[in-house]
Structures are given as C-alpha cells and as structure tokens.
Amino acid sequence: MANSWATLGVDLHLEPTGPGVRRGLTDALREAVRTGRLAPGTRLPSSRTLAADLGIARNTVAEAYADLVAEGWLTARQGSGTRVADRAITPPNPAAPRPRERSRPAHDLLPGLPDLASFPRAEWLKAARRALAAAPNQALDYGDPRGRVELRTALAGYLARARGVRTDPDRILICAGISHGLRILSALLRARGASTIAVESYGLHVHWDLLADTGLRTVPLPFDERGTNPGELTDEAAVLLTPAHQFPMGGTLHRDRRAAVVDWARRTGGLVVEDDYDGEFRYDRQPVGALQGLDPDHVVYAGTASKSLAPGLRLAWLVLPAGLMEEAAKAKGAADTCGALDQLTLAEFLTSGAYDRHVRAARLRYRRRRDALVAELARRAPQVHATGIAAGLHVVLRLPPGTEQETLRAAAWQGLAVHGLHRYQHPEATVERRDALVVGYGTPSDHAWSGALDALCAALPESPTA
Amino acid sequence: MANSWATLGVDLHLEPTGPGVRRGLTDALREAVRTGRLAPGTRLPSSRTLAADLGIARNTVAEAYADLVAEGWLTARQGSGTRVADRAITPPNPAAPRPRERSRPAHDLLPGLPDLASFPRAEWLKAARRALAAAPNQALDYGDPRGRVELRTALAGYLARARGVRTDPDRILICAGISHGLRILSALLRARGASTIAVESYGLHVHWDLLADTGLRTVPLPFDERGTNPGELTDEAAVLLTPAHQFPMGGTLHRDRRAAVVDWARRTGGLVVEDDYDGEFRYDRQPVGALQGLDPDHVVYAGTASKSLAPGLRLAWLVLPAGLMEEAAKAKGAADTCGALDQLTLAEFLTSGAYDRHVRAARLRYRRRRDALVAELARRAPQVHATGIAAGLHVVLRLPPGTEQETLRAAAWQGLAVHGLHRYQHPEATVERRDALVVGYGTPSDHAWSGALDALCAALPESPTA
Numbered sequence: 001m002a003n004s005w006a007t008l009g010v011d012l013h014l015e016p017t018g019p020g021v022r023r024g025l026t027d028a029l030r031e032a033v034r035t036g037r038l039a040p041g042t043r044l045p046s047s048r049t050l051a052a053d054l055g056i057a058r059n060t061v062a063e064a065y066a067d068l069v070a071e072g073w074l075t076a077r078q079g080s081g082t083r084v085a086d087r088a089i090t091p092p093n094p095a096a097p098r099p100r101e102r103s104r105p106a107h108d109l110l111p112g113l114p115d116l117a118s119f120p121r122a123e124w125l126k127a128a129r130r131a132l133a134a135a136p137n138q139a140l141d142y143g144d145p146r147g148r149v150e151l152r153t154a155l156a157g158y159l160a161r162a163r164g165v166r167t168d169p170d171r172i173l174i175c176a177g178i179s180h181g182l183r184i185l186s187a188l189l190r191a192r193g194a195s196t197i198a199v200e201s202y203g204l205h206v207h208w209d210l211l212a213d214t215g216l217r218t219v220p221l222p223f224d225e226r227g228t229n230p231g232e233l234t235d236e237a238a239v240l241l242t243p244a245h246q247f248p249m250g251g252t253l254h255r256d257r258r259a260a261v262v263d264w265a266r267r268t269g270g271l272v273v274e275d276d277y278d279g280e281f282r283y284d285r286q287p288v289g290a291l292q293g294l295d296p297d298h299v300v301y302a303g304t305a306s307k308s309l310a311p312g313l314r315l316a317w318l319v320l321p322a323g324l325m326e327e328a329a330k331a332k333g334a335a336d337t338c339g340a341l342d343q344l345t346l347a348e349f350l351t352s353g354a355y356d357r358h359v360r361a362a363r364l365r366y367r368r369r370r371d372a373l374v375a376e377l378a379r380r381a382p383q384v385h386a387t388g389i390a391a392g393l394h395v396v397l398r399l400p401p402g403t404e405q406e407t408l409r410a411a412a413w414q415g416l417a418v419h420g421l422h423r424y425q426h427p428e429a430t431v432e433r434r435d436a437l438v439v440g441y442g443t444p445s446d447h448a449w450s451g452a453l454d455a456l457c458a459a460l461p462e463s464p465t466a
Numbered sequence: 467m468a469n470s471w472a473t474l475g476v477d478l479h480l481e482p483t484g485p486g487v488r489r490g491l492t493d494a495l496r497e498a499v500r501t502g503r504l505a506p507g508t509r510l511p512s513s514r515t516l517a518a519d520l521g522i523a524r525n526t527v528a529e530a531y532a533d534l535v536a537e538g539w540l541t542a543r544q545g546s547g548t549r550v551a552d553r554a555i556t557p558p559n560p561a562a563p564r565p566r567e568r569s570r571p572a573h574d575l576l577p578g579l580p581d582l583a584s585f586p587r588a589e590w591l592k593a594a595r596r597a598l599a600a601a602p603n604q605a606l607d608y609g610d611p612r613g614r615v616e617l618r619t620a621l622a623g624y625l626a627r628a629r630g631v632r633t634d635p636d637r638i639l640i641c642a643g644i645s646h647g648l649r650i651l652s653a654l655l656r657a658r659g660a661s662t663i664a665v666e667s668y669g670l671h672v673h674w675d676l677l678a679d680t681g682l683r684t685v686p687l688p689f690d691e692r693g694t695n696p697g698e699l700t701d702e703a704a705v706l707l708t709p710a711h712q713f714p715m716g717g718t719l720h721r722d723r724r725a726a727v728v729d730w731a732r733r734t735g736g737l738v739v740e741d742d743y744d745g746e747f748r749y750d751r752q753p754v755g756a757l758q759g760l761d762p763d764h765v766v767y768a769g770t771a772s773k774s775l776a777p778g779l780r781l782a783w784l785v786l787p788a789g790l791m792e793e794a795a796k797a798k799g800a801a802d803t804c805g806a807l808d809q810l811t812l813a814e815f816l817t818s819g820a821y822d823r824h825v826r827a828a829r830l831r832y833r834r835r836r837d838a839l840v841a842e843l844a845r846r847a848p849q850v851h852a853t854g855i856a857a858g859l860h861v862v863l864r865l866p867p868g869t870e871q872e873t874l875r876a877a878a879w880q881g882l883a884v885h886g887l888h889r890y891q892h893p894e895a896t897v898e899r900r901d902a903l904v905v906g907y908g909t910p911s912d913h914a915w916s917g918a919l920d921a922l923c924a925a926l927p928e929s930p931t932a
Contacts, residue, residue: 116603124807125595132591137582137911140776176803183799210799310606312806333649333676337642339808340778341590445603 021056026064033073033084042084044074059405063420066405069412072105076412106415107452111248111394111440118362118446119310123354124345130352131344139340145329147174147317148343154350155317159303163279164289166296167319173328176314176338178275181302182207184318185238185273186214187331194237200228201429202249207240208426220426226254230261238271239264243291244279248424248438250388250396252288262291265298271321272299278307280359283367283390297321305346307393307442308359314338315346366393369441369449376453381460393442396421403461404435411437411459418456487522492530499539499550508550510540525871529886532871535878538571542878572881573918577714577860577906584828584912585776589820590811596818597810605806611795613640613783614809620816621783625769629745630755632762633785639794642780642804644741647768648673650784651704651739652680653797660703666694667895668715673706674892686892692720696727704737705730709757710745714890714904716854716862718754728757731764737787738765744773746825749833749856763787771812773859773908774825780804781812832859835907835915842919847926859908862887869927870901877903877925884922 032038044050047065051058065082068074075085131150139148146152152169159165175181189197197216199208201223208218219236222229227246233239239261243253253261265272274291282288292301296319304316315338320328349355373395374386385398399407404420411418421436444452498504511519513527520527531548534540542548597616605614612618618635625631641647655663663682665674667689674684685702688695693712699705705727709719719727731738740757748754758767762785770782781804786794815821839861840852851864865873870886877884887902903922910918 113607116606119603119606121598125598128594129591132587137585140582140585140778141579142772142777176805179799306608310806311608312606314803314805333645337780339642339780339805340776342805342807 022060022063025054025056025060026067029064029068030073033068038084040084040086043080044082044084046081062405062409063422066408066412076409105417107417107448107455108443109416109418109439109441109452109456110443111419111438113440113443114307114310114362114393115365115442115445116310116312118365120354120358123358124349127348127352127354128341128345131348132341134348135340135344139344143337143340145332145337146170146172146325147338148340148347150347151343151350152317154347155303158350158355159290159301159319163276163287163301163303164293165301165319166293167301171296171320171322171325173318173320173325173332174338174343175316175318175332177306177311177316178277178302178304179206179210180314181316181318182240182273183210183214184328184332185271185300186211186216188324188327189237189271190215191327191331192237196236198230198233198236198239199426200241200246201426201431202421202424203240203242203247203426204424211240218426220429223249223429223431225251227251227257228253230257230264233261233264233268233270235268236270238273240273240275241291242275242277244276244288245282245389245391247275247277248394248396248421250392250394252389253291258291258294262295262298265295270298274299274301276301276303278392279303280308281363281366281392283363283370287391292319300324308355308362309346313342313346315342365446366442370395372449373439373441373453373456376457377460380457381462383462384460387436394438394440397437397439397460399435399437400461401433401435404437407435407437407459407461410461411456414455414459416452416455416459418459488526488529491520491522491526492533495530495534496539499534504550506550506552509546510548510550512547528871528875532874532878542875571883573883573914573921574909575882575884575905575907575918575922576909577885577904579906579909580773580776580828580859581831581908581911582776582778584831586820586824589824590815593814593818593820594807594811597814598807600814601806601810605810609803609806611798611803612636612638612791613804614806614813616813617809617816618783620813621769624816624821625756625767625785629742629753629767629769630759631767631785632759633767637762637786637788637791639784639786639791639798640804640809641782641784641798643772643777643782644743644768644770645672645676646780647782647784648706648739649676649680650794650798651737651766652677652682654790654793655682655703655737656680657793657797658703662702664696664699664702664705665892666707666712667892667897668887668890669706669708669713669892670890677706684892686895689715689895689897691717692723693717694719694723696723696730699727699730699734699736701734702736704739706739706741707757708741708743710742710754711748711855711857713741713743714860714862714887716858716860718855719757724757724760728761728764731761736764740765740767742767742769744858745769746774747829747832747858749829749836753857758785766790774821774828775812779808779812781808831912832908836861838915839905839907839919839922842923843926846923847928849928850926853902860904860906863903863905863926865901865903866927867899867901870903873901873903873925873927876927877922880921880925882918882921882925884925 047058047061051061065074069076073085074082076082149169151174152172155172156167156169159167175184195217196219197211198221199218201220211218221232228241243258245252261272264270276290279287290301292299298321301319305313370390377384377386383400386395387398388396404422408420419438421434421438424438439456513524513531517524517527531540535542539551540548541551615635617640618638621638622633622635625633641650661683662685663677664687665684667686677684687698694707709724711718727738730736742756745753756767758765764787767785771779836856843850843852849866853862853864870888874886885904887900887904890904
C-alpha cells in the first residue's frame with residue numbers, strides 16, 4: 001500500500017485488475033468517509049497520485065471520485081480538488097445498501113425515477129377511500145400469496161388493452177417491484193436446477209447482482225444497432241430482456257429478433273423474461289406491444305407502478321405462463337405478500353380510469369421535457385446526440401469518443417448527478433466502446449427541470465458555457 | 467396400494483411412518499379434490515377401511531379427514547359419512563399455498579386472526595390523508611430498506627412505552643410480517659454459518675418450515691409448567707421464543723427462565739429472537755415487558771400489526787441489536803421493501819393516538835369474548851379447562867385424555883373450524899400427551915361470535931347437547 005493512501009489510514013482490499021477494482025475502491029472510500037476515518041474536509045490525493053500509488057488506471061480513480069461526488073460523500077471544486085463533504089459526518093442512512101436518499105445533489109438527472117412531485121395524491125386518496133369502503137373484511141386477512149384478486153383482475157384488463165398482454169387474473173402474481181419479481185423467478189429457476197441466465201450487454205447491476213446472489217450466472221448477449229442479438233442463445237435456462245425500450249440504450253428490439261427469441265424459447269423450453277419497466281411511455285407512436293403477446297406460454301411479463309406512479313408504492317406484477325404459477329407462488333412464499341390496501345387502491349385506480357388519466361398527463365410532461373432536452377442540445381451542444389426512441393424517462397446522449405469521464409467530472413463540478421453509460425455495461429460484455437451519458441429526465445420536479453437541463457448543457461464537452 | 471384407495475384413482479406417495487404420513491395423506495387428498503379426480507359428492511371410504519388399506523393408523527386418516535373438512539374440501543355428516551364437498555369443484559385459490567380464503571366454515575375459531583370486521587377503516591383513512599398530505603416527495607422514492615424513518619421513529623416511542631423495548635429508530639427494520647422477519651433473520655444466521663436454531667416444543671409449523679427452507683435445523687426445547695426450559699441450550703446460533711404469551715400454550719415465560727435465556731445469549735453470543743405477536747392484549751394486568759428490555763444487545767424483538775390491526779397491512783418490525791442492522795438490511799435486500807404509504811399511515815396512526823384507542827377498544831372486545839367463553843365452558847362443559855393467562859386472541863382448552871380427535875370430528879360435524887393442540891407440536895418435541903383445542907376467539911365478527919361459541923360447546927366431549 002503506497003504513500004498517500006497509507007497516509008489516509010484507509011484499509012483497502014482490491015483485486016488488482018478487472019471490473020471489481022472501481023467498485024472496490026468506491027466502496028472502500030465510501031466506508032472510510034461514513035465511519036469518519038476520512039474526516040469532513042479532508043483533501044483527497046489527486047486521481048493521478050492515488051492511481052500511481054495503487055498501481056491502477058487513473059480513470060478508475062477518477063470514476064470512483066465522481067461516483068462519490070454524485071452520492072454526496074465527496075465534493076469537487078475546480079481549484080480546491082476533491083474533499084470529503086462536510087455533511088458526510090452524519091449520513092442519514094448508515095446501513096442501507098444503495099440508498100438514494102443519501103444523495104442530494106443540486107441537480108438530479110439519475111435515471112430510474114418518475115417525477116415524484118406529480119404523484120396524484122388527491123386522486124390516490126379518493127381511490128383508497130372507495131377501495132376501502134368496498135372491500136370485504138376478508139380483504140384484510142393474510143390473503144392470497146398471488147395478490148388481491150381485485151388487482152389481478154384490473155391488471156389483466158389493463159395489460160391486454162394497453163400492452164397487448166394475453167393473460168387472465170389467475171396467471172398474475174403481485175410483487176413488490178421488478179427486482180422482487182426477478183428474485184422470485186431466480187429462486188424458481190434455481191429450484192429447477194438452472195445455473196445460467198442470459199442478459200443484455202447493457203442493463204442494471206442491481207439485477208445482475210440479485211441473480212448472482214441466488215446462484216445464477218449472468219451471460220451477456222451481443223448488442224448492435226438492432227438491439228440485443230439472441231442468436232447466441234443456447235442452453236441457458238432463461239433470458240432477461242427489455243424488448244420495448246432497451247435499458248438504458250433506448251431502442252426497441254428488432255422484430256426479427258423478437259421472433260428469434262420466442263423461437264429459441266419454444267425450441268429449448270427456455271424462459272423469456274420481459275422487463276417492461278416503462279411500457280406506458282412512448283411519445284411518437286403507439287408503443288410496440290409486449291413480447292409476451294407472441295407466446296404467453298414461454299414469456300414472463302414483468303411490469304411495475306414504479307415508473308408510472310411511484311416506486312414507494314412497491315407494487316409490480318408478473319404475468320406467468322400457465323403452469324408456472326404454483327412454482328412462482330412457492331418461490332415467493334407467503335411471507336412477503338404486499339399490503340392489501342395499496343393493492344385494492346391500485347385496482348380501483350385502474351378500473352376508475354384514474355390510472356389512464358394520470359399516465360396521459362405524465363406522458364405529456366415527459367414528452368415536453370424530452371423535446372426541450374433535444375432542442376437545447378441541438379442549440380448548445382451539437383456534437384452530442386440523443387439516441388434511442390422517443391420514449392420512457394431517460395435518454396442516452398452519445399458523446400465524442402473519449403469524453404465520458406471528463407464529462408462526468410464536469411457534471412460533478414456543476415453539482416449534477418448523472419451517470420455514464422459504462423456504469424450500465426455488463427462486466428463480461430464485448431461491445432464497442434461507447435462514450436455516453438444516461439440522463440434521467442423524469443427525476444426533477446417541474447420547477448427544477450430547467451436548472452438541471454442548464455447544468456447538463458454546461459457540463460457537456462465543448463459546450464459554449466463550459 | 468389397496469382396494470378402496472385404488473378405486474378412488476388417487477396417486478399417493480407416502481412414507482409408511484413418522485409425522486409426515488398425515489400431512490402426505492392430507493395433501494394427496496386435497497390435490498385429488500382440487501384437480502377433480504375426486505368428484506364433488508364422492509363418498510370416501512371410512513377412516514377404518516382406508517387406514518387398513520393403507521396400513522396406517524386409523525387416527526391418522528381421521529385427522530386428515532377432519533383437516534379437509536375444516537378447510538372446506540370435504541363434508542362430514544353423521545349418517546352419510548365423509549364426502550367431497552360440492553363447492554370444491556372451483557376452488558378460488560388453486561395455486562396458493564395454505565390459503566385461508568379457501569376455507570369458509572360455518573363457524574371459524576381458527577387462531578391467528580383478529581376480528582377483521584372491527585378494523586378501524588374510517589380512522590385509518592383519516593390517518594392516510596394526513597400522512598400523505600405531510601409526506602415529502604422523497605417518501606415516494608425507493609426509500610430506505612429499513613423502512614420509512616417516520617414509522618421507525620413512531621415505533622421506537624410506542625414500543626418503549628407499551629412494551630418496555632429499548633431502542634432507537636436506527637435499530638428498527640420494517641418488514642412484511644413476522645414470517646418475513648424470521649426469513650430475514652434466518653438468512654442472516656445462515657450467512658454467519660449457523661446450522662441450528664432452538665425453538666419451543668409448541669409453535670407454528672409455518673415458522674419451522676420457513677427456517678428449515680433456509681437450511682436451519684429447528685431443535686425443540688423442553689416445555690413444562692414454567693414454560694419453555696432454556697436449560698438445554700448449548701451452541702445453537704439462536705433461540706426463537708414467545709416469552710410474553712407462549713403460542714399456543716398461553717403461559718408467560720417464568721422470570722428465572724427469562725434470566726437464564728439472556729445469560730445463555732451473553733455467555734455464548736447466541737441470539738434470542740422474541741416473537742411478541744400479541745403483546746398488546748393482556749386482560750388481567752399490565753403485560754409483562756419485552757424480554758428485549760433485559761438485554762437489547764442479545765435479543766431481537768419482533769412485533770406486528772397483524773393481530774392489533776389486520777394481517778392484510780403486511781406491516782411488522784424487528785428491533786435489532788446494535789451492529790446487526792447492516793447484516794439484516796443486506797439479508798432483507800432492497801427488493802421487497804414494504805409500501806411507503808401504509809408505513810406513513812401507520813406512523814400517523816401511532817403518533818396521533820389512534821392506535822392506542824383502537825387497541826384499548828379491541829382489548830375490551832376480546833376480554834369480553836374470553837370471559838364469555840370461560841363462563842360458558844364452566845356451565846356447559848365443566849370437564850374442559852381454559853388454560854394460560856388472560857391474554858391474546860386464543861385460548862387452549864384442555865380436554866379429558868384421549869378425546870382430542872373425537873372432539874375435532876364432532877367440531878367438523880358442527881361446521882366448526884378449530885385446531886387440535888397436536889397440530890402445534892414440534893415433530894421432534896418430547897412432551898407429555900396433552901389433549902386440547904386451540905380456540906381463536908378473535909376471528910369471528912361480533913355477530914358471529916355467539917353462534918361459534920355455541921357450536922364449540924356442542925362439540926366438546928360430554929357436553930349436554932353433544
């Protein structure tokens with residue numbers, strides 16, 4: 001352990017190479033700040049110095065610093081270097097894995113959140129009142145591990161109409177989020193003896209980690225301009241896809257590939273898991289229907305209220321092939337059924353039309369934001385390109401080659417929380433290097449949006465104000 | 467496979483001896499009815515005939531029949547034998563493990579439920595309105611895996627005041643029920659390399675199964691008139707107890723044994739898990755304080771809203787020793803956090819005093835029911851004794867030796883769902899044979915209560931009307 005690092009008095013256990021280095025460094029630094037071993041105000045060594053001391057790439061250190069700035073543990077100001085943040089002495093969430101509340105950047109463009117300020121509180125309460133008035137006493141009992149029948153019935157109708165899902169209420173399992181649904185499926189696959197699941201080259205580490213935790217190895221499929229290529233699928237037990245709106249790249253899966261993945265499933269008995277996290281939000285045309293509609297016997301459809309309403313509801317749903325429900329309910333267990341009242345309220349929200357009204361309003365809001373973002377980029381940063389379809393709550397901005405890291409550092413200096421694309425790349429993926437930002441435009445409230453957009457433009461390479 | 471069984475056309479895979487026989491038989495019969503292989507109205511062979519055919523004890527068959535009558539799959543009428551129920555052709559819950567909703571007996575005295583008709587709907591909605599009005603937007607985010615800070619803060623105050631629990635909000639983990647909490651603790655213990663957990667001789671199979679599913683062997687402790695005897699604890703990783711109100715036996719853990727179990731934990735580093743499922747409901751005096759108060763560093767306290775309000779809320783809490791939160795939050799995972807709105811509503815319900823008011827009213831209701839039950843027994847069935855302290859939502863009725871099975875059959879004939887004590891006995895427990903019923907007097911609504919009590923008295927041995 002070399003000088004400046006030892007001087008900081010921080011224990012660090014690092015694999016010398018591989019994708020784990022950056023995460024290990026980030027975790028070690030975060031822990032050192034959290035526990036006070038790195039005191040507030042402490043100036044950290046420059047990324048160049050620390051990288052030389054540790055014998056790792058300078059970019060790795062710079063990326064770890066940028067992550068911790070985005071999370072609020074460190075501050076970076078031009079001229080005064082990188083320091084431990086003052087507020088880091090009493091973190092609100094010491095034990096929480098990946099807590100978001102810890103991070104309070106000036107501008108938040110992290111993907112994954114809808115605009116929480118537009119949650120329809122009054123409408124939701126109205127639905128809750130109606131739902132509770134209509135509910136039988138039995139609804140307050142332990143209940144069905146699959147979830148309340150009222151919600152499953154409402155969803156069966158809604159999903160058929162809005163997403164082309166073919167199902168009936170008996171094949172829907174309510175869960176507490178798509179991650180929870182994946183954990184259920186993962187346990188089910190493991191119980192069947194599965195050992196690998198194919199995933200996309202780009203996606204969420206939290207999903208891959210969750211699959212790995214239950215013992216499934218994740219194998220990334222190739223990715224190109226038609227999206228994920230299922231041609232290399234062989235004897236994997238399942239494949240996890242985002243066909244309607246690849247996360248985060250933003251394209252739709254080409255129709256030949258939709259057909260190919262279903263063919264694979266029929267041929268091998270493999271399971272297709274369709275993560276339709278933001279299927280409601282397409283701005284230029286009717287959204288492409290769910291892959292599940294092609295073959296309900298081989299595709300598990302996963303949807304959620306986390307993007308259309310709010311993650312705090314903890315309500316999501318799996319639509320399962322016939323015959324899989326018993327295994328899935330067993331894998332879920334009766335222990336963690338979701339609260340009945342929120343389920344009944346969402347059912348009422350769906351059947352009363354309030355859900356459709358809310359989604360229409362949200363679609364308009366996000367579409368305007370996306371349009372404003374694209375227009376502002378064309379004006380202020382013509383060298384940066386918004387890619388993907390006009391949909392969802394995030395956009396990938398392609399950057400000039402080699403500029404992702406400097407852009408992230410510039411964003412940190414702007415007090416802007418935003419992610420680089422490389423963070424969403426599977427460690428084993430073999431894809432061409434793409435420098436890009438993943439910008440969540442759903443996250444800021446309406447009044448914070450223009451400030452966030454301004455900060456983003458200021459951070460982009462060669463933009464007029466940077 | 468012998469005659470009458472083969473005639474029924476039912477496949478049956480049975481271990482020839484041991485505690486699994488009855489469950490195997492019950493499951494096989496239920497499955498045969500559910501799938502229609504045993505058609506509605508089919509008359510089953512007598513328990514004597516089937517037992518002889520299968521080479522198992524007659525009581526085992528009689529118990530399996532009685533279970534399925536209580537669950538609504540079979541009907542039993544004196545004179546016409548045991549038949550497949552008519553309504554069994556379209557079970558509402560084909561895939562659900564242990565669903566309660568399937569069972570609609572005429573009278574329900576199964577333990578484990580409060581009176582759902584008395585759930586304070588109007589007060590709950592008021593609290594929901596206030597909570598949602600006060601909540602920051604951030605409350606609708608993914609949130610802290612430990613649960614909303616508002617609820618953890620309200621609980622810390624309430625538990626200190628009502629149950630003598632010593633804690634602060636940072637040591638409380640919100641979960642979706644005590645079973646969910648046990649699964650979290652079980653995963654935590656397994657991650658530490660634990661292999662066994664001591665349990666009580668009497669308890670819930672659903673808990674033991676859940677612990678076994680994660681790989682922990684459950685070892686029952688001896689039980690006598692002072693309650694569970696922790697004297698035989700050695701190097702188990704943990705012990706699961708119901709100190710305030712043993713479930714189902716109904717006593718409190720003797721003070722010497724409270725001290726002994728804490729001594730064991732301090733000496734060995736073992737963990738005490740205190741299941742305080744109905745600590746609010748004591749009718750004769752102030753309830754004994756939580757064991758956790760003796761040693762917050764060695765006792766995990768588990769409480770729930772399932773008995774005090776309703777299981778449908780899916781809200782419970784663990785109070786953890788300092789230093790255990792990080793492991794517990796990791797074992798829980800972020801995937802199945804409880805819904806934020808119900809958490810905020812319960813927090814408001816607690817801090818506004820509505821919870822205390824509701825519990826006081828419920829205490830009065832259940833106390834009256836218990837008093838009426840004891841008085842009616844003294845009058846109509848003096849040979850039957852209510853045991854345990856005046857507390858909770860259930861009572862154990864000691865029966866004359868050798869009469870438990872015939873009483874359960876008589877109860878089934880009365881359309882009465884009630885459990886025998888032997889159902890709550892750990893398969894490996896070495897305890898003296900106790901013939902008894904476990905009667906849940908919380909379950910019926912007020913208007914159904916007297917009818918249920920009447921049916922109970924009619925089913926008891928040597929009662930005037932039986």
